[in-house]
Amino acid sequence: MPPLLFYLLALITLGFGFMVVTGRNPVSCALSLAACFVGLASLFLSLDAYFIGVIQILVYAGAVMVLFLFIIMLLDIKAEEGKKLSLAPIISGVLIAVLLVLQIITVVSRADIAKKSSANTPLALTEAAGKMGRAALPTITNDLKEGTLPDAKLIGFTLFDQYGFHLQVVGLLLLVGTIGVVVLSKRERSSAP
Amino acid sequence: MITLGHYLVVSGMLFALGLAGVIARRNILIVYMCLEMMLSAANLALVGFSRFHLVNGLPDYTAQSLVFFTITVAAAEVAVGLAIIVALFRTKQSVDVESVTKLQG
Numbered sequence: 361m362p363p364l365l366f367y368l369l370a371l372i373t374l375g376f377g378f379m380v381v382t383g384r385n386p387v388s389c390a391l392s393l394a395a396c397f398v399g400l401a402s403l404f405l406s407l408d409a410y411f412i413g414v415i416q417i418l419v420y421a422g423a424v425m426v427l428f429l430f431i432i433m434l435l436d437i438k439a440e441e442g443k444k445l446s447l448a449p450i451i452s453g454v455l456i457a458v459l460l461v462l463q464i465i466t467v468v469s470r471a472d473i474a475k476k477s478s479a480n481t482p483l484a485l486t487e488a489a490g491k492m493g494r495a496a497l498p499t500i501t502n503d504l505k506e507g508t509l510p511d512a513k514l515i516g517f518t519l520f521d522q523y524g525f526h527l528q529v530v531g532l533l534l535l536v537g538t539i540g541v542v543v544l545s546k547r548e549r550s551s552a553p
Numbered sequence: 554m555i556t557l558g559h560y561l562v563v564s565g566m567l568f569a570l571g572l573a574g575v576i577a578r579r580n581i582l583i584v585y586m587c588l589e590m591m592l593s594a595a596n597l598a599l600v601g602f603s604r605f606h607l608v609n610g611l612p613d614y615t616a617q618s619l620v621f622f623t624i625t626v627a628a629a630e631v632a633v634g635l636a637i638i639v640a641l642f643r644t645k646q647s648v649d650v651e652s653v654t655k656l657q658g
Contacts, residue, residue: 484610
């Protein structure tokens with residue numbers, strides 16, 4: 361991946377993320393967050409994680425942001441123009457964020473694993489076709505021999521081969537979430553006449 | 554040359570931005586958006602580690618399965634959290650976090 365493209369995508373992600381934190385109008389904050397997620401999804405694509413990138417756009421930039429915008433418009437929230445800013449939380453927030461970033465940069469600059477790049481750890485697709493073990497399905501090995509990465513097929517194989525139980529637990533979690541939302545948003549009927 | 558370190562620093566900066574927003578902002582909806590941003594930042598670190606930890610010449614798909622589960626749980630969490638915010642708005646008529654002080658002694 362060309363370095364310029366990476367810096368552009370990182371700038372989009374972090375710039376729109378900054379606008380979410382500093383924006384005064386909730387609607388513009390939500391739209392900036394959608395743009396931030398699109399930038400993040402393209403960073404996923406640059407890491408050869410095509411399935412995760414598409415899921416990021418569909419679920420976050422699509423479903424979650426529409427839900428946020430829907431709630432903002434339902435509640436009819438005005439921009440917080442008149443209120444004065446309290447200084448203490450802002451100073452402590454910025455201070456903690458700066459400390460955290462400095463800490464991460466220090467750790468990353470000393471770790472050997474952080475020096476790995478796509479040049480010194482390239483994907484070995486055609487060689488991997490012979491070493492698939494249980495995942496040696498014809499559709500996966502044929503893709504690998506052609507030199508393309510069958511990303512979604514490999515994630516699907518991992519999920520259903522090793523994490524089938526976890527997948528069912530997550531399905532149950534979504535069911536419980538649905539019931540919870542219905543219970544929470546039900547208006548309580550007043551018993552008084 | 555773009556290394557894993559670059560991705561980790563971007564992920565850390567996005568996480569720190571979200572953390573600053575959670576601490577500094579008072580609109581509960583924007584606090585919630587910043588929480589979503591922090592979750593996504595953690596996903597970026599996971600996908601970065603997945604790409605650069607090769608198993609038989611392919612990315613480590615265990616990490617990407619974890620990202621898949623994280624995204625699913627985050628979607629369920631957003632639905633429940635926004636329902637709680639709507640219920641809160643019905644009782645308080647405000648989305649300011651400082652209007653909710655009932656548990657304060």
